[in-house]
Amino acid sequence: MKLKCNATLPDRALHIALKTSEGGCRRGDGTDCFIASNSATTPGDMTERGCTYAGCRGVVGGPVKDAIQLTHGPIGCAFFSWGYRPHLADSDFHMKYTFVSDMNETNIVFGGEKKLLQSIIEANREFPEAKAVFVYNTCSTALIGDDGRDVAKQAEEMIGKPVVFFECEGFKGVSQSMGHHVGNETIFRQLVGSAEPEGDFSRTINIVGDYNIKNDLRTFEYLFEALGLKIITRFTGNVGVDELRIMHKAALNVVHCQRSATYIADMMQEKYGTPYINVTLWGIKHMAQALRDTAAFFGLEAQAEAVIANELAKLQPKIDYYRERLQGKTVFIYQGGPRAWHWIELLRELGMKTITVATTFGHEDDYEKIFEQIDAGGMMIDNPNVPELEEILTHRRPDLFISGNKEKYVAYKLGVPFVNGHTYDTGPYAGFSGMVNFARDIDKAIHAPIWATLKRKARPAPAAHHTSHGFAHGFEGAD
Amino acid sequence: MSCVTTQDRAVAINPTRSCAPIGAMLANYGIHGAITINHGSQGCATYPRHQMARHFREPVEVASTSLTEKTTVYGGKNNLLSALKNIWERFNPTMIMVCSTCLSETIGDDIPGIIDEFKDNNPEITIPILSVKTPSYIGNHATGFDNFLKEIANNLPDRRKKKGETNGKINIIPGWVNPGDIRELKHIVREMALHAIWLTDYSETLDGGYYEPRPHFARGGTTIEELQSSSKSIATIALQRHIGGDAAHIYERRHNVPAHILPMPIGLENTDAFVDTLTEITDHTVPEILQVERARLLDALVDTHMFTSGLRVALFGDPDILEGLTSLVVEMGMTPAYILTASESKPWAEHMVEVTQELGVESEIIIKSDLHELHKRIKAKPVDLLIGHSKGKFIADAEKIPLVRVGFPVEDRFGYHRRSIVGYNGAISLVDEITNIVFERRATGVVSNTLLELGVEGPSTMPLLIPNGNGNGKH
Numbered sequence: 001m002k003l004k005c006n007a008t009l010p011d012r013a014l015h016i017a018l019k020t021s022e023g024g025c026r027r028g029d030g031t032d033c034f035i036a037s038n039s040a041t042t043p044g045d046m047t048e049r050g051c052t053y054a055g056c057r058g059v060v061g062g063p064v065k066d067a068i069q070l071t072h073g074p075i076g077c078a079f080f081s082w083g084y085r086p087h088l089a090d091s092d093f094h095m096k097y098t099f100v101s102d103m104n105e106t107n108i109v110f111g112g113e114k115k116l117l118q119s120i121i122e123a124n125r126e127f128p129e130a131k132a133v134f135v136y137n138t139c140s141t142a143l144i145g146d147d148g149r150d151v152a153k154q155a156e157e158m159i160g161k162p163v164v165f166f167e168c169e170g171f172k173g174v175s176q177s178m179g180h181h182v183g184n185e186t187i188f189r190q191l192v193g194s195a196e197p198e199g200d201f202s203r204t205i206n207i208v209g210d211y212n213i214k215n216d217l218r219t220f221e222y223l224f225e226a227l228g229l230k231i232i233t234r235f236t237g238n239v240g241v242d243e244l245r246i247m248h249k250a251a252l253n254v255v256h257c258q259r260s261a262t263y264i265a266d267m268m269q270e271k272y273g274t275p276y277i278n279v280t281l282w283g284i285k286h287m288a289q290a291l292r293d294t295a296a297f298f299g300l301e302a303q304a305e306a307v308i309a310n311e312l313a314k315l316q317p318k319i320d321y322y323r324e325r326l327q328g329k330t331v332f333i334y335q336g337g338p339r340a341w342h343w344i345e346l347l348r349e350l351g352m353k354t355i356t357v358a359t360t361f362g363h364e365d366d367y368e369k370i371f372e373q374i375d376a377g378g379m380m381i382d383n384p385n386v387p388e389l390e391e392i393l394t395h396r397r398p399d400l401f402i403s404g405n406k407e408k409y410v411a412y413k414l415g416v417p418f419v420n421g422h423t424y425d426t427g428p429y430a431g432f433s434g435m436v437n438f439a440r441d442i443d444k445a446i447h448a449p450i451w452a453t454l455k456r457k458a459r460p461a462p463a464a465h466h467t468s469h470g471f472a473h474g475f476e477g478a479d
Numbered sequence: 480m481s482c483v484t485t486q487d488r489a490v491a492i493n494p495t496r497s498c499a500p501i502g503a504m505l506a507n508y509g510i511h512g513a514i515t516i517n518h519g520s521q522g523c524a525t526y527p528r529h530q531m532a533r534h535f536r537e538p539v540e541v542a543s544t545s546l547t548e549k550t551t552v553y554g555g556k557n558n559l560l561s562a563l564k565n566i567w568e569r570f571n572p573t574m575i576m577v578c579s580t581c582l583s584e585t586i587g588d589d590i591p592g593i594i595d596e597f598k599d600n601n602p603e604i605t606i607p608i609l610s611v612k613t614p615s616y617i618g619n620h621a622t623g624f625d626n627f628l629k630e631i632a633n634n635l636p637d638r639r640k641k642k643g644e645t646n647g648k649i650n651i652i653p654g655w656v657n658p659g660d661i662r663e664l665k666h667i668v669r670e671m672a673l674h675a676i677w678l679t680d681y682s683e684t685l686d687g688g689y690y691e692p693r694p695h696f697a698r699g700g701t702t703i704e705e706l707q708s709s710s711k712s713i714a715t716i717a718l719q720r721h722i723g724g725d726a727a728h729i730y731e732r733r734h735n736v737p738a739h740i741l742p743m744p745i746g747l748e749n750t751d752a753f754v755d756t757l758t759e760i761t762d763h764t765v766p767e768i769l770q771v772e773r774a775r776l777l778d779a780l781v782d783t784h785m786f787t788s789g790l791r792v793a794l795f796g797d798p799d800i801l802e803g804l805t806s807l808v809v810e811m812g813m814t815p816a817y818i819l820t821a822s823e824s825k826p827w828a829e830h831m832v833e834v835t836q837e838l839g840v841e842s843e844i845i846i847k848s849d850l851h852e853l854h855k856r857i858k859a860k861p862v863d864l865l866i867g868h869s870k871g872k873f874i875a876d877a878e879k880i881p882l883v884r885v886g887f888p889v890e891d892r893f894g895y896h897r898r899s900i901v902g903y904n905g906a907i908s909l910v911d912e913i914t915n916i917v918f919e920r921r922a923t924g925v926v927s928n929t930l931l932e933l934g935v936e937g938p939s940t941m942p943l944l945i946p947n948g949n950g951n952g953k954h
Contacts, residue, residue: 008568041545044516044562045569049545051522074581074615075491075821076498080526082870084533084890096873097851102491103616108585119490126492126851139520140581140616143551170520171551171582386540387569406529409538413693458691461698 002028005387009042015382019374034371037382038363040174046386048406049360051170053077055179057136059260060187061166062094063087063211063236064244066131068123070099072116072148073138077170086423087211089238093130099123103140112146120155120163131241132162132191142169162241164190175361175383177337180260187236187244188267195245203298204230206250208265209257210281212237214424219431220281223291224254226307227300235261248272252297254290256281259337259366281430282339282438283346284312284319311432319349322439327351329446332398334358334384334407335421341369343402343421350439356396358384390414400446415454417445481835481842483828492851493870495795496821498615501527502623502655502722503578504541509679511700512573516542516562518555518590519580523615533890535658535685537697542566546582555588563597567604573696573703575608576630578623584614607635607703619821620887621722621797624655628678628726635703636710636734646711648674649760650736652726654719654743654799655887656901658686663899664718664744670766671757676705676712678723686897710734714760718753718901719743719799721822744901745803745909746810747776753902772903779907780810783914788812790917795819795853795867796886798827802834804866804885807906809838811913816862819845819853850874864916881916883909 006012006028013028014036020026027033041047050058053071058081062069071078078100088095101119103112120133133155137148152165168182205224210216217237224231233239233247253265253276265276277297279290288308295304329352333340337359344354357370358381370380379396381388393401393414401411404422411418419425419441429438500517504527507515517524524543531539542565544558559577566575577590590610598604609630613623651668653661661682668675683699690698715730716739717723727738739760744753751773754765790813794804798820805815818831828846835842845852854874857865861878865871868886875882889895899905 005569009565040547040549041521041543042561042565043544043558044542044565046540046542047521047545048525049521049543050525051520053520054522054526070490074498075494075496075619076500076526076615077522078491079494079497080522080530082493083873084529097493100491100494101489102494105614105617108581108616115489122488122490123492126490138581140585140614143582143585170522171546172548174545174547175521386538406525406532406539409532409536413538413687413689415689415691454689454691458689460692461688461690461694464698 003388003391005391009045011042012045012388017380019371019376019378019380021376023376025371034364035367035380035382037359037367038174038177038361041383047383048385049174049383050176052168052172052176052179052182053136053138053170054081055176055260055361056166056168056183057081057179058085059176059211060180060183060236061134061136063089064132064134064239064241065089065091065094066129066240067094067164068099068127068130068133069094069097070101070119070123070133070135071138072101072103072112072119072135072141072146074103074140075100077136077138084423086214086427087237088215089212093127097127101141108140108144111144112141113148113151116141116146116148116151117155120151121158124159124161130161132164133159135163135165137165137167137169139170142167162191162194177259177361177363181263184261184263185267188264191241191244191247192264192268193245193248193272195242197246197249201232201249202251203228204232204250205252205254205294206233206235206247207231208235208253208255208276209261210234210237210430211257213422214427214429216281216428216430216434219428219434220287223287223307223311223431224294227291227295227298227303229294229298229300235264248274250274252276252294254279254294257338259362280342280345282342283435284315284349284432285345286342287432287435288312315432315436318436319439322436322443323349323351325443326439326446328353329399330355331400331402332356332358332392332396333421334360334389334401334403336360337362337366338369339421341366341373344370344373346435346438350442352400352442354378355398356381356392358382386410400442415451415458417448417451419445481832481840481844483825483832483844483846485846486848486852488852491849493854493873494821494849495819495867495870496619496621496797497527497530498620499613499618499623499626500524500578500580500615501530502620502625503576503611503613503627504528504623505531505655505681506624506627506679507576508539508684509677509681509700510574510706511684511702512696513700514540514542514566514570514572514575516544516559516566516575516577517580518544518559518562518577518588519546519582521545523580523582530888530890531685534888535896536893537685537687539685544583551582551586554586555583556593559588559590559593560597563594563608564601567601572606574606576611576627577608578611578613578627580613581615584612609634621655621822625722625725628652628723629729631678631706632726632729633733635706636730637707638710638734640710640734644711645713646708648676648708648712649757650678650709650712650715650727650730651675652678652715652717652719652723654717654722655797657887657896657899658682659897659899660901660905663902663905666904667754667769667902668757670768671754671761671763672766673757673761673763676709677701678706678709678726710736712736714739716741716753716756720802721798721824721827742806743799743803745800746807746906747773747780747903748806748810749803750902750906769903772907776903776906776910779910783910784812786914786917790814790863791816791861792864792866793817793819793853793857793862795850795865795871798822798824800886802831803901805831805834805842806838807909808866809840811910813864814840815842816860817845817853817856818842819848821848823847854878863920864913881920883913883916885909
């Protein structure tokens with residue numbers, strides 16, 4: 001599998017693979033080796049990847065609703081990570097406010113520790129009701145050698161509440177995936193286990209690795225509760241600092257995103273002996289399986305079957321409606337990591353066929369799961385860049401592209417129907433009820449009349465001398 | 480008299496500004512076929528791309544040199560060299576702009592030196608490759624845009640210019656505006672029967688159409704040839720003092736092209752200044768159509784003054800757009816109670832004191848500040864209206880004050896990138912929008928906060944809406 005746009009980038013062939021009709025893996029370089037992943041991006045290839053800071057501040061730390069989200073660095077990192085990711089909660093302090101130590105040139109030359117300490121104290125003074133201060137390190141403050149950990153300790157004593165310092169400087173890893181790891185590790189080390197409530201926790205779980213995008217939690221929390229289970233902590237979506245502190249009390253970790261959050265489940269298993277199960281909370285089969293697996297742990301199998309039967313009775317007619325409309329449609333999924341493989345089965349349940357799967361920061365285990373689930377002829381691509389996406393959208397021509405906001409407009413300019421899988425068009429998409437939303441959005445995207453209009457009506461770009469750049473052309477060439 | 484205040488917090492809470500690379504990236508989008516390489520962490524390219532995609536709703540493509548921990552220790556030279564090669568081979572661009580980041584500046588990469596080495600090793604590559612300094616810790620997004628323009632003015636214009644040689648065109652630097660604004664400025668220039676070179680023109684590259692097939696490069700943008708010829712223009716007009724003012728002076732110094740630095744043409748007075756300048760530097764007169772548009776703006780100001788006079792507004796954003804808006808809101812009879820910017824420029828603040836004094840209003844000009852500070856001011860002394868970018872929505876929601884969206888970013892509304900707030904037509908559309916918002920508010924019985932504060936008007940004694948219940952007059 002060779003892409004034309006990679007003629008001058010032979011290394012990219014290692015990141016592209018096909019599933020052969022015999023079920024083997026044929027990589028772009030002609031070998032049978034497995035797809036390469038989680039390695040440094042080719043410079044200048046127009047990657048879609050973000051940085052470690054983005055993974056930590058944007059994904060793992062950002063949803064914590066009652067922490068002051070303070071970036072230690074210059075203004076841009078804080079501005080761009082502010083308020084756009086819809087990790088909702090029952091309060092919106094974390095969405096509305098961003099804090100930054102606002103490093104300027106003098107601070108970079110003389111060090112920013114004093115300013116960081118002052119920033120933490122001032123931020124806490126402005127919002128004394130916050131339960132903690134989360135401080136995120138950036139490239140510049142890491143390079144000048146600010147000892148943020150020490151400042152955090154000092155500040156903690158002064159303000160009397162946790163100051164959690166994330167060493168998530170942007171350059172640390174090859175993608176935002178490193179930021180998830182830092183986020184897990186730091187929250188585990190500094191918060192988890194720092195409070196010891198009394199009570200019976202024998203029938204409790206944590207939902208690990210759901211970020212409550214457009215209220216995803218609402219679609220499945222009640223199902224677990226219907227089993228008779230109590231959710232202690234949601235890591236991290238609609239979650240407060242106090243819940244993170246008692247996270248270790250739960251009897252079981254239910255791990256949803258297995259790229260960005262398995263770290264904390266592993267650490268809890270090691271330190272507290274908390275067992276965990278991996279689940280997928282999207283799609284009928286997987287959601288039901290998640291309930292069954294969770295119920296089995298607690299010996300609640302009968303309850304689970306009742307809950308599932310009740311939900312399916314409501315859901316099935318709607319899914320059948322969409323399945324009929326979507327039967328046979330082909331999909332290109334490009335997500336950050338696990339959603340790429342979480343959704344192959346869900347789309348199959350809607351009668352659709354996933355022909356291409358890509359992730360921004362997936363590791364080998366993510367690609368193994370994708371490989372297992374796709375049909376022969378299916379294509380995998382790791383860390384795709386803009387020209388690759390364009391070529392795939394143009395030449396493999398999927399009926400639907402599921403990706404994020406940046407890629408949306410590329411798809412639209414190429415006339416490919418699109419659903420936003422990162423932050424959702426409407427959402428939520430998780431659980432049983434969310435799947436109906438997902439199906440509805442897919443249906444809306446694929447069957448919108450605009451695509452037929454484009455086919456009939458779109459025209460080539462007019463010749464350049466008619467453009468208005470350099471007004472003279474437009475004026476003299478006007479008809 | 481107006482006063483100048485600054486914020487004394489170290490921590491910034493809800494900043495009004497972002498950082499320098501995005502300014503350079505935006506400006507570079509106005510050059511046809513040009514590509515940006517951001518030399519730093521991947522986030523430094525991806526975050527601005529995402530932000531621009533949310534504002535313009537267009538594909539935004541910026542390359543990154545993808546520096547990681549290892550390259551940070553040994554320097555980013557090899558990454559930049561290979562990025563330059565990969566971009567050249569894959570995209571065949573007309574120009575490459577390399578902008579720096581906190582990371583590459585702090586580790587001390589010599590970007591111009593690396594570019595020279597690349598050019599020495601690849602003599603067949605003759606396109607311009609510019610280096611623009613954009614560490615986030617110096618200035619803000621406007622600094623990046625301004626630095627880009629300075630590099631353009633220093634490097635691209637043709638230096639071989641015979642005495643008296645001219646292309647008959649005017650260099651116009653619109654500054655940080657929207658595609659719709661550039662189109663409105665083009666309309667004015669076209670109607671004046673003049674020719675311009677736009678520094679730079681993203682009116683189509685960031686507000687493009689749907690074409691089948693999709694062109695390799697987005698249509699539009701100023702061409703390299705035009706930029707080369709810009710040294711032979713008859714004048715340079717910078718329409719934002721802080722973005723392009725210095726570049727205009729470089730044209731004057733190096734190429735003898737006279738510089739005209741004007742306020743951003745928002746409102747009647749400022750648009751007149753632009754149009755008058757066009758008539759002064761050429762022998763062209765104001766055409767009929769612009770005279771009609773101008774008269775239509777005056778008519779709109781007359782028709783709306785009873786609804787807008789006396790309202791207190793808070794303006795926030797970048798210095799140039801604030802100067803322009805101040806003029807327009809005063810023309811509408813409103814008081815710019817707070818004029819808040821993140822810029823630290825004291826000269827600008829003093830200039831604004833003079834501007835407001837001449838306009839006969841009293842404002843608090845708050846520099847080096849953020850939106851949390853504005854929120855506190857508004858809580859203490861309310862305003863009727865907020866004017867600024869989308870990030871003001873948190874104040875608007877909390878205080879139930881309408882927000883008129885202008886500037887960058889507007890990410891929670893559709894199509895604001897293609898409307899115009901400059902020129903006579905832009906002013907008319909703002910007057911319309913503001914008045915309509917007042918209409919919607921009047922229904923809730925709110926009167927001018929300015930007049931309330933002066934004590935000359937009490938809360939309206941005659942309720943506009945008949946309250947529910949027994950109607951005993953208490954409300």
